[in-house]
Amino acid sequence: MTENMLEIQNLLIEAEIEGAWKPIVNGLSLNLKKGEIVGLIGESGAGKSTLGLAALGYTKPGCRIVSGSIRFDGQELTTLPEPELRKLRGVRVSYVAQSAAAAFNPAHRLIDQFSETSIQHGRMNASEADQRGRELFRQLELPDPDHFGERYPHQVSGGQLQRAMTAMAMGCQPEIVVFDEPTTALDVTTQIEVLAAIKEAVHARGSAAIYITHDLAVVAQVADRIMVLRYGDLVEEGETRDLLSNPTQEYTKRLLAVRSLREERSEQASDAVVLKVDGVTARYPNADQDVLEGVSVEVERGKTVALVGESGSGKSTLARVITGLLPPEQGQVSYKGEILSADLRNRGKEDLRRIQMIYQMPDVALNPRQRVRDVIGRPLEFYLSMRGKEKAARVAELLEQIELPVDFEERYPAQLSGGEKQRVCIARALAAEPDLIICDEVTSALDQLVAEGILELLQRLQNELGVSYLFITHDLATVKAIADDIVVMYQGKIVEQGPKQEILTPPHEDYTALLLSCVPEMDPGWLDNLMGNRRAVQASTSQ
């Protein structure tokens, strides 16, 4: 029996990009011992998913293995014929994808999908698979494990579905499990539970695992060893504790530093209230429940108010009420003392101009058929009646402000990266010369280092122009860095609000305390401590 469960040597994988073959995994090597968890971390395009999938001997359409070897338990996977590979996949090496919703067939029960792999490979019959499923559901701490499998995917929550997918992957007791960003799409509080469940399950089975993520703090909790990847190359590799305390490479240091607090910036602020939301209660048409209840928020000139909450808390709905897309049942929104019309269609151009919005996903926030100069130019034309040379000059000015070269104005969105697209969205908002910009999770879809850049840009613009931000986010690290005031929301109500320092120092409301405790720290023992504490609390309260 070989020492290493998985041995990848000098793997070179190329992908066809715009007609040419380019390397996306550049001669990487990875060794995985039995029972070991290796974390692969890096930004988009680093090659982590490709490398993870290579452990199953699989490449996505459009990719090809050029050279190198992948040995699983002594067997060479690159030369193995497809039918042999299929016998391995799901049984000895399995894969947990990022999106549980996409991995499950909505038309079948969970237990049927769980059993499918085992039965297909002839490992067990239906009743044995059933039994095993219940065992795994219990181990992953899913509610009502004996009957959980009878539900359909749409009847369980995101976190539960992710754990069900983990169960599905571990059904045949594989020797290696590849986790591809399993908690990225989940709320902070759910993420913790799923993370703990995964760690537990993997250690109990003695499986080896590859954990892929872009979040260094998360990988610190589960991995024994970490590999830092960038553009298909290995930047650094080491034992978790060593890497976190003594990173040697510049890139690793930058990734680690991302979570540190930014310096306080100069006050161009005043106490003049720019936006006031007063007792707003709102619900979606044909709904029987309020999405927002009695929400009151104030935003002062030149300041940033962070609106924090998890999915379903009502933060995006509040943004829709403020912009007039969703008229509230009760309450009103006023701008500099004047009440704004509840419905967008009744507001004048000036009112519309003063409040601008930037969206989470720049891919869909920009019209793919409009060039950058048209995207930025339209608000100038529409609100400020600028034309011709004046407009062109102002577009160039704005491009400079968002730190993009002037010749980018020719480009279409498809020719820009995620961060560049978001900058164009910022320029579009700025072009209208607003007093308030609502930032709806603007950095959530971006890589960490890119998000850093965007946040720095937003802060600089605030210092220069005195524009206020209503920053909606679920990421507490971002909040700590840029907010002046914090508003914590939970299920449509405001739990707590006030200046940043006040909210972040104890004593806290229960929910705030919960949120704050769920932000992963760089300490590898943090998760174990947290779960230990929780169990102690549960044990003591159930007595």
Add this chain to the structure above:
Amino acid sequence: MNFFRAIGRLPWSARIALLILFFFAMCILFAPWIAPYGESQIVGDVWEPIGGTFLFGTDQIGRDLLSRLVYGARNTISLALLTTALSFLFGSLMGFLAATMRGWVDQVLSRFVDIIISIPTLIFALIVLSAVGTAIPVLVTVIGIVYAMPVYRIARAVAMDIEIMEYVEAARLRGEGLWWIMWREILPNALTPLAAEFGLRFCFVFLLISGLSFLGLGLQPPLADWGAMVRGNADGIAWGIYHGLIPAGCIALLTISVNLLVDWLVHKASGLREDQ
């Protein structure tokens, strides 16, 4: 240079299709110069053999079949193109309106379309044409309206997909009017699927016009029309005279070519890779 390189990258089916369609396009533009004889000129005996003095022989009255084919291409294809274009204009406009305005506008338009679509196309055309006459404007209007209905459904579906995108919401938040949103935000993104659909609809329109001519209600003699030519020469089959099959073959050739081209367009628009 770029044009020829683009053609070189096409699959064989699309290349052949393009060649055939190019030939037909020449017929439309240069009919009087390509056709050896006049459209209704009697040049020989009834049903002269194929391959003799006349390349495709003569028809049931003695007119040159080749010339009639060329003029027929011009007549029917341009009519079909015009009709399809009109039905697209009308159908897309209604579809975009319904998708952008939603609410009762969407309901009223969709139900109206449901009613028209439920009437069998050929019967509807026959009834209207028999009652009102077969003048070209009538033909164009009737067929245009009938075929605007499926276009409405597709345009509406495509527009709805686009309308939920955040860039459309951003335009609304800006205060942009209905016309701007339809014309500048939705239409540019809807062009590719609609273009593919245009090709398919053209085939159906063409077949309908030919079918109506075959039944005597489309283009009237002496105008050349492939469907009418099939009808006129069909009787000969009983005596082993196969001239009627040539215009029928042309109809098939045209529709197959358009289909091959549209297939390729749709494949390109779907964004799927070659190996998927």
